[in-house]
Amino acid sequence: MVIAHELGHQLDLQHSQNIQPNGTLIEYGDDSCIMGGGFDFSVGFNPLHLVQLGLMPLGKIEQLDEIGETRHILDNAEQSGTKQLRQIAVPGSDKVIYVAYRQPLGLDQDDQLMQSLWPGFSSGAMIYYWPGGSAKMQLATTHDGSLLDGGSYSTPDGKVVITQISHDSSAVTVDVKIDPYASPVGWPHRGL
Helix, strand or coil, X not given: CHHXXXXXXXXXXXXXXXXXXXXCEECCCCCCCCCCCHHHCCCCCCHHHHHHCCCCCHHHEEEECCCEEEEEEEECCCCCCCCXXXXXXXXXXXXXXXXXXXXXXXXXXXXXXXXXXXXXXXXXXXXXXCCCCXXXXXXXXXXXXXXXXXXXEEXXXXXXXXXXXXXXXXXXEEEEEECCCCCCCCCCEEEC
């Protein structure tokens, strides 16, 4: 696992951090990724690292910028569905959010992740902040889990709210509300 982690650095990948409820960062905080805390398990790269490595085509990313509330179905990032990541630019900010979803397929290292000490990653959407390029990414959902059905995540300024409606082995359904005039809610607000 250490060799895989260091190989990631040689491929220009940075650590995958986790944002704590008080806004501080844990350097090796994303247990779903070999570039985070996942080097204790046989896990691979998170979906954003797959984008960095060119292993997930940019055509698999849908950019959301419409104001209001919209419902989206996000395919498992390991499957061949049409869209596998959602990218949301936070209005009035340089912050960019990505919504990802991972499920075990019975074929790869993600099976151990989903069936081991961290089964929370398979219960729903994972929320990341990533400005792009070779910058570090930050997991905004808990370091050992994802949103749950009925749970939500809000940016600190309240301008983006992501609510998980349902999930199964192939997709997760989320409502995304973008409101450039919303009031701040604190860092971060999550109803897991």
